[in-house]
Amino acid sequence: MRAATLAVGCVLPLAIAANGAGAATGPDVADFKLANGLEIVVVPDHRAPVVTHMIWYKVGAADETPGKSGLAHFLEHLMFKGTQKNPGAAFSQDIAAIGGQENAFTTSDYTGFYQRVPREHLKEMMALEADRITGLVLTDAVVKPELNVVLEEQYMRVANNPGARLSEQMDAALYLNHPYGRPVIGWRQEIEKLTRDDALDFYRRFYSPNNAVVVIAGDVTPDEVKADAEETYAKVPVRTAANPRQRPKEPVQEAPRTVTLADSRVEQPSVTREYLTPSETTAKPGESEALDVLAHVLGHGANSRLYRTLVVDKSIALTAGAYYSGTALDYAKLGVYATPKPGVTLREVEQGIDAVLNDVIAQGVADDELDRAKTRLIADAVYAQDNQATLARWYGSALATGQTVDMVRSWPDRIRAVTAQAVQQAARAWLDRRRSVTGYLVKSLQPEESRS
């Protein structure tokens, strides 16, 4: 077998191997600011004659006034209702006419809009998007049906889905004071009361060139983009001061919380625990990277600790894993989860999870595990280069949460520098039950012993 392998091997790439330092975050990224404060990032990708054009506003659900939950997301929907210059669905019709795609998204920290279009239409998109920063026009005739659309969206994403409902309850329990405890889509009774005026107030307060980042990835050069931006985005006046994003902070968390959601439709129980952790933006140097590696060692892939122990060796779970997503302004979460095999209780599975976590806290991770996790994470940065939209999202979400282009570019190197000691340190520091919520998804509320 090996002889055959040698005879017909693959050609190695030239200089840019995945392990080559600095090569992993893609091509030459340009980053500049217009006089009105709008930051623009250009990520060249010349493989196809296509561009991804995104605008990221530094405002999300965590910036809503209490009582108005869902407003950031509702405004995102209303941003498609037209401006004075481009009334009604003119923007969307333009995109459809050129075969483009568009969509938008809202999280706790940011609101984004994007189009993917043939490259020659980029400037048109920039002009339309620039117009939309301050030109939105809303009437009750369009606002009211859209509120119903959002309420249907809440049904689809949350109300119809017991797992999503548990997740909302867990966030509400995890955050004692920070607005990350509110669902992005909003609490239903508050969504129902949102009005046109609410949306316009929020829009005027947060939508301004100095509170946004534009990311353009694709078949363009920074010089072209600069020239086009001067004729489009640069003409948008500053509307509000870019205020520092100060949200209420979490107090010292002292008590582990548990949340149980029972629904007769639950046919597969599960347990999930989430720990409050620092984000990439708030972590000390190296800490967020160590959490990335820790989550991988714990719960990514068939050889991760949780899967190997609970699913394969002990055979008490059907699935098990872990996650950490550090891209956030204030806090992030490290989550672990498992679904028990029929006949196994949630308590048994949770004890299994705790045994795995305690072992990592006490013994740390092996070099071998560390290498495997780092290889995977660094490779993700190379795989991302195959998808300009992924690259654009990567830069946009980082910049909208207080990071810099340099931080994104240096991420693979920072992962490479993570030591086994740092991973154990992160486990010790952050896998602390007192700063956690454990969620149980069950069919009915009954004594723990009889759950399965």
Added chain:
Amino acid sequence: MNAFTLTSSTLRHLAYALALPLLVTAFAAPAGATTIERVVSPGGIEVWLVHEPAVPLIAMDFAFIGGAVQDPPGKAGTANLMASLLDEGAGDLDSKAFSDRLERRAIEMNFSAERDHIRGSLRTLSENCDEAFDLLRLAVTSPRFDASDVELNRAQILSVLRRQTTSPSDIASLRWWQTAFEGHPYGRPVNGTPETLQAITVDDLKTYAHKVLARANLKVSVVGDIDAETLKPLLDRVFGALPKEPDLAPVDNVTPQGLGRRIDVSLDVPQTVVDFGGPGIARKDPDFMAAYIVNHILGGGASDSRLYQEVREKRGLVYSVSDSLVWLDHAAVMIGGTATRADRTNETVDLIQREIHRLAENGPTEEELIEAKNYLNSSFALNLDTSSKIASLLVQLQLDGLGSDYFVKRPEMIAAVTLDDAKRVAKRLLDNGLLVTVVGRPQGVAASTAPPTAH
């Protein structure tokens, strides 16, 4: 941070991805943008290659004609279980050793079963290409099907099936297919049922693999940092040991049944899920492109489609509504879906029926036709901006029996559709009656939450 990302027009319809070949949005790339090479290995394996060295990775996609239609009688789910086990250990490597080898080099290998095909994909950094192709060879030519892995995967699929029993979208879809294709393999769930899944033995899996994983029914594409001369011998290394001919049971051609029926399933959920559909038009039918355009106008996923405008934008009845043409090897269907509050379900279903009827009767307008053609012509490159998407399309074109010059021909085929064609085909496509499945609270039963103010 709240990791919950919301989009304003996500299509629930993606749930049909299993059955839905990539909706072809051509590739008539500006001159020289992308070249497809048809490469044949010394052992006779053909691959469509796009050599793209700009990013140091390689994406390979492939399909074996076969799929869930080849499940033995009473053993629905065999293809799916078999596919789930191909990357769970092969040759001398048990599942732990095999996954360890993949993870050490960050190699991604996936297999899945569709109604008509077993699909596979491989993604690797080009520096790990040797290892990746070696592991793929083991996976397709000597899977182990160790008892412990079989039982674990079976248990995982059973868990999915249990969940589906109370998921409105799964129920709506399963009932639709079951009713439309009763008595035909297309009416069986690809994942199987708890009973059929329990009946599958290791021998069944081995027999299935032996019958379906062969060279004559294999379609392969490769995109990325590898050239034809390097690729040729690797193809033989990976697939050369497979039997030449598959041993496939004949499958009847079939058309969907139950048109004009509405099936209501009672489930206590706040939002009612609706699937609707009828006969489509075969991929090889001369009217296919006209039907594709008509369907785009009706509900093809763009925000200017009639269904999106009438049902969502004007009335706020739903968050998403769309439909697609799905072409299978032995049937063609048009199928769509939406979801709305129980007390607005009838209004929504009626409105969709009315819009479909209106398009069938009058056809599209000249303006709609022009816009749809423009859209379909220029959106092609947008869907082909990643190696994986290109690789997937190249396999689909081969399965559909289209030439590698399809990218050049496609704009001509679109241009050739006249308004008369569109009107005639709208009638042909949309005047057959619909099979509708509705899953939610029965009408007249009050919702447990107070209904929001409407209009």
